[in-house]
Amino acid sequence: MKRQWIAYPYAVWMVIFIVVPLFLILFFSVTETTSEGISFTTRHFQKFLDPIYIDVLVRSVLLALYSTIICLLLGYPFALVLAGKSFKRKNVIVMLTVIPMWMNFLLRTYSWMTLLERNGPLNSILSALSLPNLNILYTESAVVLGMVYNFLPFMILPIYSVVSRLDDSLVEAAQDLGSNELTVFKRVILPLSLPGVLSGITMVFMPAVTTFVISRLLGGAQFMLIGNLIERQFLSSGDWGFGSALSIILMLIILLSMGVMSKYEREYGGGGLL
């Protein structure tokens, strides 16, 4: 590698904005500043063992899990149909999937607040059709809805990219060897699309479990996820030590789930976006 120097600016960038902050978080999480100076402590991690905080973590993981499952159930068939040969105007649909991602994330979430309001457009329509009103704003359902809406493209795109690259002759070979459509799906398309599914799950679950904007806007003030808890330690409580400890715990959970994912991905031969 003769041109290693080309990578230096990026390396410097990464050290300043990724490596150093990571060490700072690690440092804050295991130290406390008292009148006698800085000393080592496990106090912040012990504080997390309080059932209140454990509950917050469990709720965050569960809501992220629900969103991921719903995204998968919606996104997989959609990606499959989209990648199918018979589908005309494929590019238009792919564009329509991507376009919302160009819009500011906050803006998209705010618009759902308006839509879901007690007297908002959605309920007006429901009333006009004399259907029962939907009051889900500031509930867990609204948070899950917000997550699914925001992260669905991250499920569709990796699956689409894997399935659309599948060699047609593999499907024909399976038919040739006696598979009907269902068997072709079960034995060939599904196993070969798994790398995309795993990428999709990772790309939906990670941002969903760490979000604090969706939960605050659509879940209301009384509703707390781990992201909100961390945010509050830094911005209002000023307990940087506890905030850092929570961040470390969250990071470990993410690293662990990514480790499990990549193990599966290796077994199925890779090919996803990650």
Place this chain on the structure above:
Amino acid sequence: MTNEPILKLDNISKSFDGTSALRSINLTIRKNEFVTLLGPSGCGKTTTLRIIGGFEEADQGDLFFEDKNINHLPAYKRKVNTVFQRYALFPHMDVFDNIAFGLKIKKLSKLAIEEKVMYMLKLVDLETFGKRSVKTLSGGQQQRVAIARALVNEPEILLLDEPLGALDLKLRKGMQLELKNIQQKLGITFVYVTHDQEEALTMSDTIVVMNKGLIQQIGTPQDIYNEPENAFVANFIGESNIVDGIMHNDYKVTFLGRLFDCVDKGFTENESVDVVIRPEDIKITKAEDGMIRGRVKSTTFKGVHYEMMIEGVVAGDAEMMVHSTLMAEKGAIVGLGIDPFNIHIMKKGLVE
């Protein structure tokens, strides 16, 4: 070949987006026959194969399998298996599972599957490869797996779509012989698609030469080579000199400014014809002994023979290609001798 017919294509036509790919194809394939569909790319040979395999449906015409119409029978119900051009092995399975794929769908017992797969692995000389990932195999090995995967289902007909195209010359020659052996050993009908005329001549019982969606000639390799029915076939199979001629009467033809005896008859008087002569059928003689004379324009050494281009001195600007083990110097005036039975007369206008 007097075996009973197994597959019949009756007046099959097919077009894609208004471009016609096959035009009224009539073909009967017999049991245990090795049939090769031969032609340049875009001639419709692969489309024909895909219609037999059930991956395309003909626009017109009928397809009969043992006298049963199978026009609308889906691929997975046909007693036909295919070896695909780029093998199409399942990348998420090892060699054993690839070969066992069809058997598992038929829900055979584990023991039976194991036995059949092992037999196939032995047949294609990959006995120790069962647990290997197909991605780690060389092209030739993948090819064998693809053949084993198709054959293990004991198809009535095996379709092969340019199966040796991706292999190097030496491997290809070896596989040609091996395929022919397998076909004779198992007694299965093979329908083989290739653009390689040498491959077709080596392996086939029957060759079907195709061009532009039309069948040009059906015959044994010897027939196709020695008695091409039209200029396209003559040109496509081996190398040929094709010159204009006039057929005066039966057994009398004029070309290159001279009257020749020949062995063809049945043309109208003074009909314009194509005269085809293989380069190896022209003898180089002393100038005064030749039936026609010419000047050697170029001489190229080709290994077994010399390839010489002879400019017509007597007959204007016609050039003849001659293959001979005897060399004539460039610029020399030589005579050319052609035996009557090596002069092939063809009707004009059969090729579009």
